[in-house]
Amino acid sequence: MDDDDRPSDEPSDPEDLSPSVESRRSTTVDDEVLGEDPASTDEEDADGNVEEETEGVEGDEDGGDEIDDEDGPDDDEDGPDDDATDGEDEDDTDENDTTDGDDEDDATDGGTPATAGDAEDLGGIQGPETDEEMPLAEHIEEMMRRLAVVFLFGGLATLVAVTESTELINYFWGYHIPAPLENRPRLYGPLELPLTRLKVAGLAGVVVGLPAFVYQTYRFMKPGLYENERRYYLAAVPTSLVLGGIGIAFAHFLVLPAIFSYFTTYTSDAATIAFGLAETFNLIVIMLAFMAIVFQIPLFIMLAIMMNLVTRQWLQDKRLIFWGSFLGIAFLFSPDPTGMAPIIVTLTMIVLFEGTLAILRWTGN
Known part of the structure; x- marks a missing residue:
């Protein structure tokens, strides 16, 4: 076939393809900037097979360097196979990261039990020197x-x-x-x-x-x-x-x-x-035990102040509340319906309470 009979769209020489390819690339870039689909641009070409052959020829001449540097429409759009491949790569990456993290944690832990010296270095709590580990039994x-x-x-x-x-x-x-x-x-x-x-x-x-x-x-x-x-x-x-x-x-x-x-x-x-x-004898036993507990009030006050739970000034400010509480406790637990025993117990509790505060004030605590 002569050159005159050859279709006008088919290039006669592979060297003449460079201008058309460059114009096609610029058109594709413009379409992507304007938001047009690169696939539609390919449909507007006269013959897609010719363009693919042209790209192949250009790749052979230039060594594929220019085409690799500038992605075409086919590179921008990933097919289903590419997406699946990317997903597998991401999953493999995550698994590798997790495995590496576990390996680092294992290396950090070391599996060696901590000693008393390690607890002191880390600011931990160390038991008394006489403390001995014993089985529960x-x-x-x-x-x-x-x-x-x-x-x-x-x-x-x-x-x-x-x-x-x-x-x-x-x-x-x-x-x-x-x-x-x-x-x-x-x-x-x-x-x-x-x-x-x-x-x-x-x-x-x-x-x-x-x-x-x-x-x-x-x-x-x-x-x-x-x-x-x-x-x-x-x-x-x-x-x-x-x-x-x-x-x-x-x-x-x-x-x-x-x-x-x-x-x-x-x-x-x-x-x-x-x-x-x-x-x-029920009354005797109950009163003996009750008064033994009542006389713990000074010790309770001292312990509360030593543990910084309350202060002497706070107890003095709330003394009326304590007096009322003493009266209620005495009437609740004293086995005397006449009221004589609760009154005696209440007065005893108030004297112990105020006496303890007076001693604390005198000692300056």
């Missing part, structure tokens, strides 16, 4: 062994007191009840006397077993306590026992005789009072 075994010692002391004291319970009942009755020979105890049930004996013996067992319980508790906790905590415990617990003993003595020698004297006087004109054995 051994802790429970030690606790049960020490509780057995406490129950042994309390049980022995109870057994001894049972044999002397009649003398103890006569002692309490003769000291607290006015005219004990005239106001002999009344029995309103067949089990009142044996139950009262057990109650008195149990009270003796508690009095003896409580110091043993405090000591065994300290021995159990001692390995895990710091030196300052040991001093704090040894200062607070014996003080609590001493205050409790003072409260029991105060109730025994002052409060209970005053209450029973009031009982015998306010009913003398109307009727003759009869003291039941069980009810009378």
Whole structure:
């Protein structure tokens, strides 16, 4: 075929393709700037196959450098296969990143347990020097062994007191009840006397077993306590026992005789009072225990101030609230419907409260 018969759109020489390709590229860039679809531009060409062959020829001549530097419409639009390939690359990248992060974490952790020196370097909490790691079973075994010692002391004291319970009942009755020979105890049930004996013996067992319980508790906790905590415990617990003993003595020698004297006087004109054995000893035991707790008020105030929970000035400003609380507690727990015992207990609590504040003010705390 001659050159004249050849279609005008088909180039005769591959070297003549450069201007058309360059014009096509500029048209494509303009279309992309104007927002037109590059695919529509390809459709407007006379023959897409010729353009592809032209691009191939141009790529062979120029070594593919210029076409690689400037992306054509086909490079801008990724096909489904390209998207899938990109997605796989992204997933692989994420997995590699995660794996690398885990490897770095494992390398950082090292798997070596921390020591006491590491805890000090990092500002951690280190246990006392005497603290020893023990299995839970051994802790429970030690606790049960020490509780057995406490129950042994309390049980022995109870057994001894049972044999002397009649003398103890006569002692309490003769000291607290006015005219004990005239106001002999009344029995309103067949089990009142044996139950009262057990109650008195149990009270003796508690009095003896409580110091043993405090000591065994300290021995159990001692390995895990710091030196300052040991001093704090040894200062607070014996003080609590001493205050409790003072409260029991105060109730025994002052409060209970005053209450029973009031009982015998306010009913003398109307009727003759009869003291039941069980009810009378219930009142005695409850008042003794209640006054032992009431006398812990100074210790509670001191501990609250030492722990920076309250201040002396705050307690002084709220004293009326505390007085009202003392009155409500006394009427709630005192087993005396006449009001005599609650009033005595309330006055005792107020005196302890104000006396503790006065001592703190005097010492400058």
